[in-house]
Amino acid sequence: xxDHEITKPIYxxxxxxxxDTKVNxxxxxxxxxxxxxxxxxxxVSFKLSRGAVLGLIGPNGAGKTTLLNTVSGLSKxxxxxxxxxxVNITDWPAHQIAAVGGISRTFQNIRMFQGMTVLENVxxxxxxxxxxxxFSTVFRLSKESDEERNARKLAMETLVSLGLEQYCNRQxxxxxxxxxxxxxxxxxxxxxxxxxxxxxxxxxxxxxxxxEVMELVQSFRGSDLTIVVIEHKAGFIMNISDQVIxxxxxxxxxxxxxxxxxxxxxxxxxxxxxxxxxx
Amino acid sequence: MTMLDISSWFQIYNHALATALINxxxxxxxxxxxxxxxxNLSAVGFMALGAYTSGIFAIxxxxxxxxxxxxxxIISLIIGSILVYPILxxxxxxxxxxxxSFGGIVQAxxxxxxxxxxxxxxxxxxxxxxxxxxLSIIVAMLVYLAWILTSSRTGRAWDAIRTDLSAARAVxxxxxxxxxxxxxxxxxxxxxGGGLWAHVNRVIVPFEFGxxxxxxxxxxxxxxxxxxxxxPVIGAVLVSTMPEWLDKFEQFREMIIGFLLVAIVIYLPNxxxxxxxxxxxIWTKVFRKIETKPRSSGNE
Amino acid sequence: xxxxxxINGILxxxxxxxxxxxFNLVLGALxxxxxxxxxxxxxxxxxxxxLISVYHLAFPFAFLVAVLVGGLINVALEVLIFRPLRTxxxxxxSTLVASIGASMILISIAQLISGAQxxxxxxxxxxxxxxxxxxxxxxxxxxxxxxxxxxxMAGTYVMLNKTRLGKAIRTIAFxxxxxxxxxxxxxxxxxxxxxxxxxxxxxxxxxxxxxYNSVYFLMGEPYxxxxxxxxxxxxxxxxxxxxxxxxxxxxxxxxxxxxxxGKFKDVVTFGMLFxxxxxxxxxxxxxxxxVRP
Numbered sequence: 001x002x003d004h005e006i007t008k009p010i011y012x013x014x015x016x017x018x019x020d021t022k023v024n025x026x027x028x029x030x031x032x033x034x035x036x037x038x039x040x041x042x043x044v045s046f047k048l049s050r051g052a053v054l055g056l057i058g059p060n061g062a063g064k065t066t067l068l069n070t071v072s073g074l075s076k077x078x079x080x081x082x083x084x085x086x087v088n089i090t091d092w093p094a095h096q097i098a099a100v101g102g103i104s105r106t107f108q109n110i111r112m113f114q115g116m117t118v119l120e121n122v123x124x125x126x127x128x129x130x131x132x133x134x135f136s137t138v139f140r141l142s143k144e145s146d147e148e149r150n151a152r153k154l155a156m157e158t159l160v161s162l163g164l165e166q167y168c169n170r171q172x173x174x175x176x177x178x179x180x181x182x183x184x185x186x187x188x189x190x191x192x193x194x195x196x197x198x199x200x201x202x203x204x205x206x207x208x209x210x211x212e213v214m215e216l217v218q219s220f221r222g223s224d225l226t227i228v229v230i231e232h233k234a235g236f237i238m239n240i241s242d243q244v245i246x247x248x249x250x251x252x253x254x255x256x257x258x259x260x261x262x263x264x265x266x267x268x269x270x271x272x273x274x275x276x277x278x279x
Numbered sequence: 280m281t282m283l284d285i286s287s288w289f290q291i292y293n294h295a296l297a298t299a300l301i302n303x304x305x306x307x308x309x310x311x312x313x314x315x316x317x318x319n320l321s322a323v324g325f326m327a328l329g330a331y332t333s334g335i336f337a338i339x340x341x342x343x344x345x346x347x348x349x350x351x352x353i354i355s356l357i358i359g360s361i362l363v364y365p366i367l368x369x370x371x372x373x374x375x376x377x378x379x380s381f382g383g384i385v386q387a388x389x390x391x392x393x394x395x396x397x398x399x400x401x402x403x404x405x406x407x408x409x410x411x412x413x414l415s416i417i418v419a420m421l422v423y424l425a426w427i428l429t430s431s432r433t434g435r436a437w438d439a440i441r442t443d444l445s446a447a448r449a450v451x452x453x454x455x456x457x458x459x460x461x462x463x464x465x466x467x468x469x470x471x472g473g474g475l476w477a478h479v480n481r482v483i484v485p486f487e488f489g490x491x492x493x494x495x496x497x498x499x500x501x502x503x504x505x506x507x508x509x510x511p512v513i514g515a516v517l518v519s520t521m522p523e524w525l526d527k528f529e530q531f532r533e534m535i536i537g538f539l540l541v542a543i544v545i546y547l548p549n550x551x552x553x554x555x556x557x558x559x560x561i562w563t564k565v566f567r568k569i570e571t572k573p574r575s576s577g578n579e
Numbered sequence: 580x581x582x583x584x585x586i587n588g589i590l591x592x593x594x595x596x597x598x599x600x601x602f603n604l605v606l607g608a609l610x611x612x613x614x615x616x617x618x619x620x621x622x623x624x625x626x627x628x629x630l631i632s633v634y635h636l637a638f639p640f641a642f643l644v645a646v647l648v649g650g651l652i653n654v655a656l657e658v659l660i661f662r663p664l665r666t667x668x669x670x671x672x673s674t675l676v677a678s679i680g681a682s683m684i685l686i687s688i689a690q691l692i693s694g695a696q697x698x699x700x701x702x703x704x705x706x707x708x709x710x711x712x713x714x715x716x717x718x719x720x721x722x723x724x725x726x727x728x729x730x731x732m733a734g735t736y737v738m739l740n741k742t743r744l745g746k747a748i749r750t751i752a753f754x755x756x757x758x759x760x761x762x763x764x765x766x767x768x769x770x771x772x773x774x775x776x777x778x779x780x781x782x783x784x785x786x787x788x789x790x791y792n793s794v795y796f797l798m799g800e801p802y803x804x805x806x807x808x809x810x811x812x813x814x815x816x817x818x819x820x821x822x823x824x825x826x827x828x829x830x831x832x833x834x835x836x837x838x839x840x841g842k843f844k845d846v847v848t849f850g851m852l853f854x855x856x857x858x859x860x861x862x863x864x865x866x867x868x869x870v871r872p
Binding site for chain 3 (some may be wrong): 318365366369371372373375376377379380381383384387388390391488490493497501530531533536537538539541544545548549
């Protein structure tokens with residue numbers, strides 16, 4: 001039960017980047033990935049323009065999370081390429097993709113840093129934007145404490161915009177599921193990412209909470225933030241997406257506008273028998 | 280009671296205190312690794328390196344203590360830097376085995392390189408130049424260092440790495456870099472502890488740098504817990520003063536430490552220090568509730 | 580002379596193999612690095628010693644009892660330490676620390692009972708027969724040790740691959756979840772695994788005790804580290820690998836002595852361990868397991 005409306009978080013253009021701003025968006029070229037002989041992704045290619053919202057749907061085990069892992073660098077594809085804003089990030093280590101590429105994500109099974117408070121969790125999201133290392137910390141250079149102060153301010157603002165400020169000093173892993181999901185989203189947003197990957201962000205949420213997340217995603221319409229959302233709720237996807245991709249057995253079986261995809265015969269076939277009542 | 284009695288009592292007490300402080304240094308060495316989630320059991324190996332270097336420099340080359348200790352730390356850092364890349368690519372058990380066997384190699388070398396280390400007999404006659412007050416300052420500085428590092432961005436990175444490696448990468452933390460740093464800090468502190476020990480104990484023997492000593496370091500650190508840098512110090516002091524409060528149960532010391540290890544790991548995984556802060560939290564919660572009750576309700 | 584050394588190497592290697600087998604079993608099946616294996620090794624040797632010297636039990640019976648006791652102590656560790664730790668969410672780090680604690684407890688028991696003395700088996704425990712052929716001297720003890728180790732290794736192999744228990748253990752080693760789904764009683768299988776592992780360790784301890792005719796409370800220590808080496812070099816989870824690696828270690832030690840660097844034989848063993856960890860952490864026969872984080 002949230003007492004506060006979710007407003008659009010502060011979105012600050014980041015400074016350090018060597019991305020080409022002419023060619024923009026996310027592009028996957030013939031991505032393939034197998035695990036011990038089992039094909040998880042098979043020749044997946046698509047383009048997503050900057051600022052658009054992509055809904056990624058498909059039956060369980062279709063490879064959606066694997067796709068997200070490939071984009072965010074946690075999993076390296078066997079073949080194919082990932083391009084972000086005109087830069088080939090396929091071989092970049094995961095932390096570089098997050099830090100320099102500006103890709104943030106949430107996880108299907110919420111991954112809060114245990115033992116840390118909500119505020120600290122969100123602060124880790126800012127890690128890549130901060131600069132203080134061992135040297136400046138140990139010698140108490142003033143730029144470090146300034147930086148920390150600003151970071152905390154930004155983290156709190158993000159928490160406020162997601163209606164979470166009353167939880168800031170609570171142990172993150174002891175909060176309810178729905179709250180933790182929002183904290184995870186805050187952690188992903190605090191660094192003003194270029195690309196946001198949401199893996200089933202509304203799983204386990206009440207309809208009201210789901211609506212709030214939907215409004216949050218919609219609030220980014222017209223901004224530079226590109227979003228990829230994995231979800232099972234068809235209505236949710238149809239409402240927020242500019243583009244929908246359907247994955248089945250690791251292959252793209254449909255890619256287009258929400259209405260077109262919805263009526264696509266192969267899509268209906270893939271979902272045969274699955275009654276999505278949340279439309 | 281003669282002056283001789285008092286001074287000899289003080290001498291014994293002095294050495295025990297110094298030992299407890301050295302143990303604190305070693306426990307702090309382990310702290311940095313455990314904080315970053317690295318199960319680094321090489322502390323005793325680097326302690327041996329630091330101790331022998333320091334001892335050899337003092338006895339054979341006659342240099343001031345600081346030089347020997349410093350060189351010991353530098354040599355350990357060099358060796359540590361070489362080892363760190365292959366070692367940190369290992370996971371869990373393999374990491375423990377690798378670091379443990381490093382300690383084994385150092386001890387075996389100390390035992391057998393007679394020309395350098397004087398073999399099993401060890402080095403005797405290292406000048407006793409390190410006093411309790413030196414050690415107190417050093418321990419205090421190390422605790423301070425640990426405290427400001429762990430409450431900064433670096434500490435957050437370590438905590439993230441310790442709790443969830445993949446999520447840490449996903450928020451942009453360069454895991455390899457931070458693990459390397461924590462490993463090297465542990466190495467340096469362990470070597471420092473060894474160098475200081477040489478100048479406290481006068482004698483260095485290979486048998487002091489084996490598996491049993493490693494388990495002592497483990498207990499010290501884990502008893503206090505790694506939630507706060509003062510934990511390992513408290514743990515080290517408690518365990519080091521055990522002979523005092525164990526008295527006639529002295530012979531059961533090893534067994535008690537074994538039980539402590541098991542009990543801590545099962546029932547008190549966060550060590551003593553957190554439990555107290557939790558206790559304080561609960562205490563203040565209880566009291567606040569009692570205080571606010573008589574006031575008008577609906578006052579949030 | 581060389582042949583004699585070869586035989587010595589094979590003998591010590593095969594005892595290492597027994598010890599390492601037990602070690603590797605619990606590690607492979609339950610992902611627990613049980614450092615207390617060394618203490619069990621020691622305690623079983625003590626049990627055999629006391630049964631023979633104080634209670635005048637015949638060797639075969641003392642032997643059997645000692646091995647059983649080894650297995651039972653290990654099961655006790657599972658019940659009292661590892662299972663509670665497991666239910667409270669222990670990591671591989673904390674189980675290792677717990678096993679170190681258990682090892683300390685057990686070793687100090689051995690120390691307190693024996694008073695830190697080196698005990699020797701009474702004369703006549705094992706018939707003192709020797710054969711001298713082809714410049715080699717082989718004692719009855721050595722033949723006994725070799726035949727017992729070979730039999731045990733064969734028996735362990737059969738158990739793991741042909742019996743239901745063995746199959747259950749291998750299933751759990753592969754995935755505990757799958758084991759649960761298949762209806763395998765994981766907890767009792769875990770205990771059986773500990774029992775076999777402890778029995779193997781205890782067996783190695785008794786054999787070593789009679790081979791060198793000495794029993795003292797620290798005798799197990801070096802074996803733990805050699806066990807590590809055997810596991811890493813042989814390959815995590817591989818029975819063949821561990822046996823081969825143990826033989827290698829035994830032979831390497833003997834050859835170090837032959838080559839005059841006998842003092843450094845431990846360094847040689849550790850060196851091999853390190854090399855493998857650096858270059859080929861999966862060992863010679865290891866499963867293609869992810870060893871890196």
